[in-house]
Amino acid sequence: GDSVTQMEGPVTLSEEAFLTINCTYTATGYPSLFWYVQYPGEGLQLLLKATKADDKGSNKGFEATYRKETTSFHLEKGSVQVSDSAVYFCALSATPGTYKYIFGTGTRLKVLA
Amino acid sequence: EADIYQTPRYLVIGTGKKITLECSQTMGHDKMYWYQQDPGMELHLIHYSYGVNSTEKGDLSSESTVSRIRTEHFPLTLESARPSHTSQYLCASTAGTGVWNTEAFFGQGTRLTVV
Numbered sequence: 001g002d003s004v005t006q007m008e009g010p011v012t013l014s015e016e017a018f019l020t021i022n023c024t025y026t027a028t029g030y031p032s033l034f035w036y037v038q039y040p041g042e043g044l045q046l047l048l049k050a051t052k053a054d055d056k057g058s059n060k061g062f063e064a065t066y067r068k069e070t071t072s073f074h075l076e077k078g079s080v081q082v083s084d085s086a087v088y089f090c091a092l093s094a095t096p097g098t099y100k101y102i103f104g105t106g107t108r109l110k111v112l113a
Numbered sequence: 114e115a116d117i118y119q120t121p122r123y124l125v126i127g128t129g130k131k132i133t134l135e136c137s138q139t140m141g142h143d144k145m146y147w148y149q150q151d152p153g154m155e156l157h158l159i160h161y162s163y164g165v166n167s168t169e170k171g172d173l174s175s176e177s178t179v180s181r182i183r184t185e186h187f188p189l190t191l192e193s194a195r196p197s198h199t200s201q202y203l204c205a206s207t208a209g210t211g212v213w214n215t216e217a218f219f220g221q222g223t224r225l226t227v228v
Contacts, residue, residue, distance in 0.1 A: 034216065034217075036217075036219075038154075041221075041222075042221055042222070043119075043203050043205075043219035043220050043221045043222050044203070044205075044217075044219040045219070046216040046217070046218075049216060087154050089156070091217075093215075100146075100158065100161065100171075101146075101158075101207075101217055103155075103156045105153070105154065105155045106153075106154035106155060106156075108154070
């Protein structure tokens with residue numbers, strides 16, 4: 001079945017460091033891919049998305065490219081801030097008709113000043 | 114900004130009590146979901162609905178039940194709470210009849226503690 005695998009955390013970085021959080025997926029069809037962010041005590045918010053191969057989603061300095069050949073959707077940011085400290089979830093929309101979303105296990109990011 | 118609301122935000126309740134977690138959205142979305150989030154952060158789908166009078170069980174077995182009498186409202190009920198029900202519960206909705214790749218909007222969650 002469809003699945004998402006993302007790197008385990010926690011990830012601890014200094015402010016202005018480069019961030020990469022790896023995400024790979026398996027899917028029978030052509031899913032859309034998402035990154036969600038969860039700040040402490042909150043629900044999830046959409047960070048960015050990509051709906052087809054080679055699409056690049058971007059928002060707030062974060063980027064991720066839909067790589068069909070490597071079945072990956074890695075999240076990157078060139079210079080993290082303390083305010084980026086949160087939990088990040090990679091997700092895909094499952095096979096059409098089911099309307100279900102598959103989430104990765106989440107990666108906690110802590111950015112130190 | 115997402116217009117999906119959950120109440121209460123925090124609930125501490127004794128074992129054996131009946132509870133209802135409320136979830137409402139004002140976006141007119143057909144599809145709504147309940148997730149249980151464990152302390153390790155992983156999300157588990159416990160219920161979902163494709164529209165009024167439609168409810169399905171999710172991937173994780175749950176003793177809770179849901180109803181969908183109105184499009185905007187998707188409450189979750191536990192008839193007899195137990196300490197094992199202690200968790201964070203997240204409600205979500207998505208738009209699009211026939212569209213399956215739209216984003217999901219989440220409420221802020223209800224943190225339930227059963228003592």
